[in-house]
Amino acid sequence: MVKLRTLYEKIWDAHVVERRPDGTCLIYIDRHLVHEVTSPQAFEGLRLAGRKVRRPDLTLAVPDHNLPTTARRDAAGNRIPIADPESAQQLAALERNAPEFGVRLIGDADPEQGIVHVIGPEQGFTLPGTTLVCGDSHTSSHGALGALAFGIGTSEVEHVLATQTLLLKQSKTMEVVVEGELGFGVTPKDVALAICGRIGTAGGTGYVMEYRGSVFRDMSVEGRLTVANMSIEAGARSGLFAPDEKTFAYLEGRPMAPRGEAWDAAVAWWKTLHTDEGAVFDKTVVIDAADISPSVTWGTSPEDVVPVTGVVPDPESFADASKRAAAQKSLDYMGLSAGQRMEDVAVEHIFIGSCTNSRIEDLRAAAALLQGRRIADSIKHAMVVPGSGLVKRQAEAEGLDRIFTAAGFEWREPGCSACLGMNPDRVPAGERCASTSNRNFMGRQGPGSRTHLVSPIMAAAAAITGRLTDVREWMDKKEGVAA
Amino acid sequence: MEKLTSVEGRAYPFGMKNVDTDIVIPAHWLKTISRAGLGRGAFEVLRKEPGNVFDDPEYAGSPILIAGDNFGCGSSREHAAWALGDLGIRVVIAPSFSDIFSGNAFKNGILTVVLPQEAIDRLMEVAKTDPIHVDLESQTVTTEFQDRFGFDIDPFRKHCLLGGLDEIGLTLDEADVIDRYEAQVAGERPWLVPAIA
Ligand code: SF4
Numbered sequence: 128m129v130k131l132r133t134l135y136e137k138i139w140d141a142h143v144v145e146r147r148p149d150g151t152c153l154i155y156i157d158r159h160l161v162h163e164v165t166s167p168q169a170f171e172g173l174r175l176a177g178r179k180v181r182r183p184d185l186t187l188a189v190p191d192h193n194l195p196t197t198a199r200r201d202a203a204g205n206r207i208p209i210a211d212p213e214s215a216q217q218l219a220a221l222e223r224n225a226p227e228f229g230v231r232l233i234g235d236a237d238p239e240q241g242i243v244h245v246i247g248p249e250q251g252f253t254l255p256g257t258t259l260v261c262g263d264s265h266t267s268s269h270g271a272l273g274a275l276a277f278g279i280g281t282s283e284v285e286h287v288l289a290t291q292t293l294l295l296k297q298s299k300t301m302e303v304v305v306e307g308e309l310g311f312g313v314t315p316k317d318v319a320l321a322i323c324g325r326i327g328t329a330g331g332t333g334y335v336m337e338y339r340g341s342v343f344r345d346m347s348v349e350g351r352l353t354v355a356n357m358s359i360e361a362g363a364r365s366g367l368f369a370p371d372e373k374t375f376a377y378l379e380g381r382p383m384a385p386r387g388e389a390w391d392a393a394v395a396w397w398k399t400l401h402t403d404e405g406a407v408f409d410k411t412v413v414i415d416a417a418d419i420s421p422s423v424t425w426g427t428s429p430e431d432v433v434p435v436t437g438v439v440p441d442p443e444s445f446a447d448a449s450k451r452a453a454a455q456k457s458l459d460y461m462g463l464s465a466g467q468r469m470e471d472v473a474v475e476h477i478f479i480g481s482c483t484n485s486r487i488e489d490l491r492a493a494a495a496l497l498q499g500r501r502i503a504d505s506i507k508h509a510m511v512v513p514g515s516g517l518v519k520r521q522a523e524a525e526g527l528d529r530i531f532t533a534a535g536f537e538w539r540e541p542g543c544s545a546c547l548g549m550n551p552d553r554v555p556a557g558e559r560c561a562s563t564s565n566r567n568f569m570g571r572q573g574p575g576s577r578t579h580l581v582s583p584i585m586a587a588a589a590a591i592t593g594r595l596t597d598v599r600e601w602m603d604k605k606e607g608v609a610a
Numbered sequence: 611m612e613k614l615t616s617v618e619g620r621a622y623p624f625g626m627k628n629v630d631t632d633i634v635i636p637a638h639w640l641k642t643i644s645r646a647g648l649g650r651g652a653f654e655v656l657r658k659e660p661g662n663v664f665d666d667p668e669y670a671g672s673p674i675l676i677a678g679d680n681f682g683c684g685s686s687r688e689h690a691a692w693a694l695g696d697l698g699i700r701v702v703i704a705p706s707f708s709d710i711f712s713g714n715a716f717k718n719g720i721l722t723v724v725l726p727q728e729a730i731d732r733l734m735e736v737a738k739t740d741p742i743h744v745d746l747e748s749q750t751v752t753t754e755f756q757d758r759f760g761f762d763i764d765p766f767r768k769h770c771l772l773g774g775l776d777e778i779g780l781t782l783d784e785a786d787v788i789d790r791y792e793a794q795v796a797g798e799r800p801w802l803v804p805a806i807a
Contacts, residue, residue: 280688
C-alpha cells in the first residue's frame, strides 16, 4: 500500500538528495532569492574559500530592505546617492557580488524591482512544489503558491550558493483549518492575526503548517500570500497552501513561469500536490471563521491580538507569570493601560506596505475606502509603499495613486520601507503607527516606535479618523467595498 | 570554524524569555557587510538599562549565556549569532530556542543547550557567583556544587563542532550525489529550468 502523505511530505520526498542515518537529509533547493542584507557575508565567505555559485541560473537577486522609497534617479537618469553610508555600502556590495558570481540582479531602479517576497510570485520565479529559500524569515510567503519556502541565515545562504542544497531535518506537520465564511470587513490579514493569537508566536516552532478549509480554498492567491507570510509569526518556518486552479491561473503567463508544453507538464505534476485523504498531521488547529473579527495588536508580539472593538487586556488576566510580566512590559512600551478601548487609541502614522500587504488587491481595498475621503488632521504622516514596481504601475494605471494622494497619503517607490527601521522610513520614538506589516516588536519601525498591526482597510479607516477604528463603520454593505 | 570541545567560565545570568533577534542585535546593525565587530551592538537596547548583566564587570567576557524560553525568535538574521560570537559567547543555555537561531548558532560554532526550566533556574543561581562547565563530548553541564545536567544534541552537529568542520566543505565533498540528483530531476521535472527568463 502506498503511504498516505501530506503535501509537505510529498514536496520533501521529491527533494531528498541523500538521507543520512540520523535522519538528516541533504535537500535540493530549486529557487534561491537573494537580497542585500543577508548576502554580503555569504559572498564574502565564497570569495575567501575560492568557491563559486553552483547554479546561478536558479538564483535571483534584488535589493529591497535598505532602499529609500523616494526617487532613485534624477531627471537625467543618474543615481540619487543614498544618504546612509551603510545602506549604500550594502547595495553596492550586492551590485558587485551579483555580476562577479554570475547571478541575475534586478536593479534598484528597474521596473520589476520590489520586495523580494512580492517579486518572486509576481515574476513566476516561485512555483508550486519547488523548494525556495531566501535569507529572510518571511520567505514563508511563497508557500501561498504551494512552494516549500523558508527563511535561512547567511551561513545557509552561503551553503545554498555553493551547493544548491541544505542539510535539514524533516519538520512535524500542523494543519490549520479555518472553515466557514469570513464576516464583513474581515480580511486575510485578520485571519493571519487570529492564527498568531491562537497558536502563539512559538506554537508553530518545529512545524510546517498547511492551511486547509473553506476559507483558504475561497481566498485569492494574494490573500494566501498574506496568510503564508505570517506563518513565521506563529513560529512555523513554512506554511503551505495546496496549489489549485487559482494558483495556476495566477501563474500562467508570468515572465519566469514555464510555457507551452513545459507548462502543461508542470500543471500535471502540480495537480498531484495535495495532502492525501487520510494522511495524518502531527497537530491540528481549528478556527471557526465566524470567530474572526477585524483585528488589531495591542502589544509587542504578533500574538497580542484583540478585535478592534475590544480592550487592552489586563496583564493580570494571563495565567502564566512570564506572560504577565511580558504583557506589562509591552503595555509600558506601548503607552497603553489595561481596559483601554482599542478604538480610543490615537495614531499619528499610517503605513500601508510590506511583503504582508503591498500587492494590488491590498491597495485596491484601501483605496476603495479612501475614495473621496481625507486623512484626519491629527495624522502626521501616511504613506503607501507598493510591493513592487509592477504593482506600482498597475495601481497608477487604475488611478489608485491619485485616490491615495488626494486623501493625503504619500505615494512611494517600492521597498521594505517602514516595515523595519533600516531605511529612512521610520516611526519616531513614542509615536504610534497603524501598520499593515507583520511585526510589532519593540523598535521594529524605528527606536521607540509603537506599532499596531492591522489590515489595509483597517489602516485606511485609522487614517480617516486618526485612531484605531472598526472599518465596518466605514464600509458600505450595499456598495460592497472590497474587503 | 573554531573547534568546541568544552567551555568553562562565568555565565551571564540573563534568563529573559522570548528574546527575539531584534533584541539580540537591533536592525540598524544589519547594515554591515562583514561578520566582525557586531558584539558592540549586542543587546544594545537592554544595555541602556542600568544594572544590566551585559555591562556588569562581574560577567565581562563570559563565554556562556543563560536565557529563557524561545530564545532567538523573530527575524532570521544570522547577525544575532555573529554578535554573540563577537561578544565571546560560545554556549547559550535555554529551555527552548527558535529553530532558525539554533541553526545559525551552530553554523557559527556556538553550541545551543536545551535544559528544563528547573535546571535553568539552578544554573542562574550558580552563575551569579561561580563558573559553569559545559562539556560537549559527554553532553553535560556541570557546576562546582555537584550539579550535573545532561543534554541532547544532534550527532552531526556534535561531530562538526568537536572537529571545527565546515559544513559547506563537507557537502561539496559529495558533489557527485548532487550531480546525480540534478540529472534525474532534469528528466522528471524538466520545466523547473530555466528559472529565470
Ligand atoms: S517588507 Fe518587512 S518583513 Fe517583508 S522582507 Fe521587507 S523587512 Fe522583511
